[in-house]
Structures are given as structure tokens and as C-alpha cells.
Amino acid sequence: MSRPSTVALVIIGLLACAVLGIFAFSGPLTAAHQPRLDANRELVARFGLTDLALFTEARYTRHPSQADLHSALQDHPGAFDHFPSGSLLSPPAHLTRDRTDSHEPVAGKTASPD
């Protein structure tokens, strides 16, 4: 029966060879994708595309490079913050203040239309 060290070293050796193989074959494997990449670059140039179609849910996620920094907030005044940082920051104090507070929000209570 082979020694435990032989088994362990063979396993680690095989794993290391596989990882080195990834690096060794990275070039040819990448080269196999080259025609597709070139065709896509050509498509981008022909249609004048600017963005990846990864996030199609909103205009500033579909074309993030074309949207200005605060476009998420431009949908309407007081629009929800779509930035992920919105989940990390607490809302402004005046929005969470108790309604019985002397500075009660006046939105929707004016006589004339907003």
C-alpha cells in the first residue's frame, strides 16, 4: 500500500498541474473566442453601440455610460433612490420624524395642486 505522503503529494501535484494547465491553455482558449470578440467589436462599431445589454431594467442601467450620475433621481422629484448605497444610508431625519412633530410634512395638504 502506498504511503499517505505519496497519496497527498500526488493529489496536490495533480491539482497544481490542472491549475498550471489553466494558465498554459489560457492563450489558445482565449484565442478560440477571438473571432466572436472581433465580430462583436465590429458590431459595436457598425451600430455605434455604447453599452452591454446586461441590465435592461431601466435606462440608466441599460446605458450606464450614457446616463448622467443622478439620472435615477430624475424620474420625478423625490423619486426612490435606486443606487445600492441607498440601502446603506438612513433616510434624511425630516422624513422619519414623528408626525405629531410641530414641523409636519405639508405634501399633499396644500389647497392648490402640487
Next chain:
Amino acid sequence: MNPWLEKQRHLIDFTLASLARRKTRNIGLLVAYTLLVFVLASLTLFSNALRSEAKYVLAGSPEVILQRMVAGRHDLIPPGYLEQIGRIRGVQKKEGRLWGYYYDPVLNANYTFMARPASEVADGMIMVGEALARERGLAKNNTISFRSYSGKLFTFEVAAVLSPDSELLSADLVLLSEDDFRRFFEYPEGHYTDIALSVANPQEVRNVAAKLTAALPDSRPILREEVQRTYQSVFDWREGILLTVLAGAILAFAILAWEKAAGLSAEEKREIGILKAIGWETGDVIRMKIWEGLLISLTAFLGGFLAAYVHVFHFGAAVFEPVLKGWSVLYPKFALVPAVDGLQVATLFFFTVFPYTAAILVPIWRAAITDPDAVMR
């Protein structure tokens, strides 16, 4: 065999026998360690592959896109605007672009409509992206109707479905003729969405942008390098978000590994005492423990990295896809280029294998220099 090598092999044999005595604990540690490397490596490989793909293909996008801003918002380019740009030196070509979004209630998805010259797409015809065609069950020569924002129904025939290889760029794309575009969106004649400019000399792009801003103060030039930079930061940001989410798991593993490596159990201390009592040198004990650290961390790193490679490049990173790709209804299917960044792998190696092996050393050294009798008691 070389006596030094033979000695190391015996040390490894002994280490493995010692590890096997606490089988459950060590297998648990190896699994947790491998999983951590797997998650981190998957994240790195996936983000890096998307980043490099975006950088390569978007190198073909227009050098400068000129938008017009009204009250801080993107507005249409009015007639005469193109002429106002005049003859700026270095600008090879200027072209008004027509594109916009259409919300399809059938799929609850947004499409990007883009006008092409009549030579490419005839009136009444459209070319669609593969993801859209798949979701709506479209093929060449099929017809599809869209209700425009004015309420009118427009029927188009599919002239072609764009190549599935380009899905990453064209998943939601609908290409139609300029006349159809203007009719569908009731776009005012002579107006454009934005302007694409070609600049012959890459060194001149910034100068051209500065001249444009000076000539048209209400315009906003977007350079190609900014487009590419956007994608670098988009994936950096998402990678960062996921890393933040994973931070708890990483910390938990750090505590587990530290506890395992740094805090010696009474049993381990007794083992060291016995080894010393039967004549092992301090150096041998330390060497044995270094082998223990290396065997566990190397196996975990190599196994975790290989699993991550297979996960990302053969199974499309199924675990992270929803987080990194977004929440879009039209979901592009694409194969990533299996490019591996050596520096990133080296960084991962350094931050996973090295700390664990190093954490083992201090307590072992402390135990190994103590009097065997005191350790065994």
C-alpha cells in the same frame, strides 16, 4: 532517496496520521476553506472576464457621443445643431443617432429601439436581438406588432435575428429603419437622440471634446474612454458589493482558521510534548506543523480555484449571475472568455494560503520551546 526528502516525507506521513486522528474537524476546516476560495475565486474570475470582454468590444464604440442637456436632463438634438458643430479639426465624421426605449407589456421588459439606414433595414422590417427573439418566440420572416406610445399599432416583419454570439451587446436590440423609427415614436423631423463623432487621432479626442463644450455649452460629450471606464467601475462596484456581503463569511472563516491554527488544543500540546520527550527537535515539530498548514491550505486553494474556474467558464457562474448581471427580464446568454489574470490569482493565493500557514507558526513555536514535561502535564 535524498535523506532530506525522505525526512520530509516521513514528516508528511506523520502529519497526515495526526490530521486523521481529528478527521471530522480537519475535513470540516478543509471544506470551509475550499468553499471560501471557491467563492472568492469565482467572483474574481467572473468580474475579470466580464471587465476584459467589455473593454475589448467597446473599443469599437464611437470616439465621442454628444448629448444635449436641458435642465440637467438628456434632451433631443434640434435641427441645425449638427451644422453648429461646423468643421472642428480632427472630426472625421459626425452622425445623428436615433434610439430610444420601448416598454413591452407582453414581457414586462424594455427594448432598445435603434434606427439604421434604409440600406441596412428596409421600411416595415426589423432586426432583433437573440434574447428578445427567444423570449417572444420570433424567427426570421415572422411578424410582430408593437403598440407605440401614441397608441397606434405597428406591425413589423423580422428581417433577421442578430447573432447569438453578440447577445451580450444586442439582447434587447430592435433595429428598424429611420422612417419607421420616426413614425413609431412620433419623433419630430430633423431631431436626433444624440450625435456620434469619429475622431481620427486618439490624441485629439479630448481637444475635440473641449472645443465642442466651448461651441455648444448645453452639450455633454461622452468619450469612448469614459464608456470603457464606466464598465470597469460597474464591475468593480458590483464585485465590491458582493465582497461586502461575503465579508461576514470571510471573517467567520478567519476566526475559524485562527482558532484552529493559533489556539492549540490540549491534545495537540500533549502530542508536541510527547514528540519532544521522545527526541524530536523543536525544528522538526515546527516543520511538521508547516507541512500541516501547507497541505490543508494548498489543497483548499487549488481545489477551490479549479472548482471556481469550472463554475465560471463551464456553468456560467450560476451562483453569482443574478447579482452581477442585474435584474433584467431579458437575460443575455453568453460565454465568457476564459482569460485568467495571473496577478489576481497570485493575490488570492497570498491572502488565503499565506496567512493560514503563518498563523500556525507562532503557537507551535511557543509550545515547541516549552519543557516537554510542562506541556504534557
